[in-house]
Amino acid sequence: MTTSPTPQQTRQWRRYLADERAEAQVYRSLAERREGEEREILLGLAEAEKRHETHWVELLGDDVGKPVAPGLRNRVLGLLAKRFGSVFVLALAQSAEARTPYATEVAATPQMAADEAIHEEVLRGLAARGRAHMTGNFRAAVFGANDGLVSNLALVMGMAGTGVGSGVVLAAGVSGLLAGALSMGAGEYISVRSARELLAASHPSQDARAAVPDLDLEENELTLVYRSRGMGDEEARTKAHAVMTAVHGHPERLLPDGAMPDVAVDVDSEEAVGNAWGAATSSFGFFSSGALIPILPFVFGMTGFPALIVAAVLVGLALMVTGSVVGLLSGAPPLRRALRQLAIGYGAAAITYLLGLAFGAAGLIG
Template sequence: MTPAEPTAAEIRRWQQYLADEQAEAAVYRDLASRRSGEEREILLALAEAEGRHEAHWRELLGDRVGTARRGAVRTRVLGFLARRFGSVFVLALAQSAEARSPYEADVDATDAMAADERIHEEVVRGLAARGRKRLSGTFRAAVFGVNDGLVSNLALVLGVGATGIPATAVLFTGLAGLLAGALSMGAGEYVSVRSQRELLEASTPSPQAHTALPHLDLEANELALVYRARGMSPAEAHAHAEDMLRQVNVATGALDLAENRAADDIDADEHEAVGTGLSAAISSFCFFASGALLPVLPYLFGMSGAAAIILASVLVGLALLATGAIVGLLSGAPPLRRALRQLFIGYAAAAITYVLGLLFGASLS
């Protein structure tokens, strides 16, 4: 029995899948061209896997491949970004793209292809996580800073402006709020990050501890107390301590008490993820100031009254949508949902202070 002739709709769908696979493979190759070492090898392997999927659709199409189609718009945008930036943002977008694969619901795609796409999502997630970890300290300060600047100064400007005071008074109030908030954010972030790093460093075993090993009393075996303090049972700690001491005569200088940590192990990467106090403080100051400047802009250009309030709200709303979308992209979540959530929270806070300003203005008049 000869197989049924594919319909025109099926052929178009297969051709689009073929174009998408070609575009995705190109994205991974472009990303690989901006990487080296293990990351480059992983990205090239992903491109090779997309090539296998491309071969499947070519086989189904046979001589119906037709003229080359363009990949989906999101894949072409991803390719454009990969060729020019190759950053964690592109990997986060690629992760989202892999998560939207239609193969599980398509009878013409094999189970292996659907499984591949699931695994590709996890591989890209792992690659993106490396970049997220490098960004996390400074990026956290930047996002919090700009969001706080937008919301707090919009709320301040709207609340004060609603009382009916002159526009110049609103302007200077907004500028004072910008400066005070930026300095407070920078100082607070510096103290916070420095404190966190100091706590991590205090939990890291001393690199000089191994020099005491040749002089330990094996009968007292105080080394076992070190391992018990890190979560081992008394028997495990005693056995491990004896084993370590037996090695002293072989390689005293190479021993490191940190190489066998318990469940509360402190990895050096955590220090990197926290970031540095100075970079976090500078990021907080600059981003808070840039966010807090937007609500003040209409008053800087001489506007007043309802027109200034509306324009300030629109500017802040657009910025809130942008920051929410960026956070969504980096976290691999739907950017629109994160953007709308950011907008709702910011506008809700500003609306409360605006209403309070109207009430105070009415009571003063």
């Protein structure tokens, strides 16, 4: 005999039902902004949530009642999915699936808990695709902003610690902004340009490709080309023989597809590295934006210790924002990443402030 659920269970199960419906809608909204394989995967996730929805409907029976509002997280996800559909939403959905209550919910089946774990992994894979497309320039932007925030706050705190006037502190902060932004921009350009040139140097030469049809059928070094790209000896010999047989058997001696090995790096390596000018611009712009924040109180006429407090608070808030964004994209807890960024930034500023006090007290700064 089946016992009726308690009022508390009824409320909880209704919330589970609402959350399942909301999650399915999130996946359908994301699917509308995609096509091909990604669209099919997201619709498959929505269908899986439909199975979970059916489970709670059957458990509730006549107590299913009117639809209730899903949790705040799922409501926010639904709004974001309808308007953006970006990698940020996928990362948030991945985080939501990781927090499933089904592992400890006795009314949920083990299969439902397993489904949620797999859903998290599916979303991790989809989010990874999006991250690969934004890694290069996004990395430059995040690093630029963080460097600007931390380095200029440390510079301002260090100068203030020596006891110099607010005008000197402001001048040092502006100089640090300009010097750092130019240095970051130039460094990113050189770094990305060099990385892309190294990747380009790894691609098979067109001269080597053109020379293959003229190789001797029996005596040639094509096997060594394949072995140099990581193939085993037997596999390389087999492929070389098949390629040369196909070439010499073709009336125009055309190379078959895949005759020359692909570069031994990820397919999206160049996308992940980014564009040199894009990375340089992102780094310059975001470093400048970050470095501007610590000197804002001085720009608006504040002086002394109050200006330092305001600068530290503003920088702290900005560091927590950038840390949270990185946490979301990496699928890690945003608050933990935010606090880590905050600790690093404040740690660097505190050290330079103490050094400034030491130099000032020693009379090294006039």
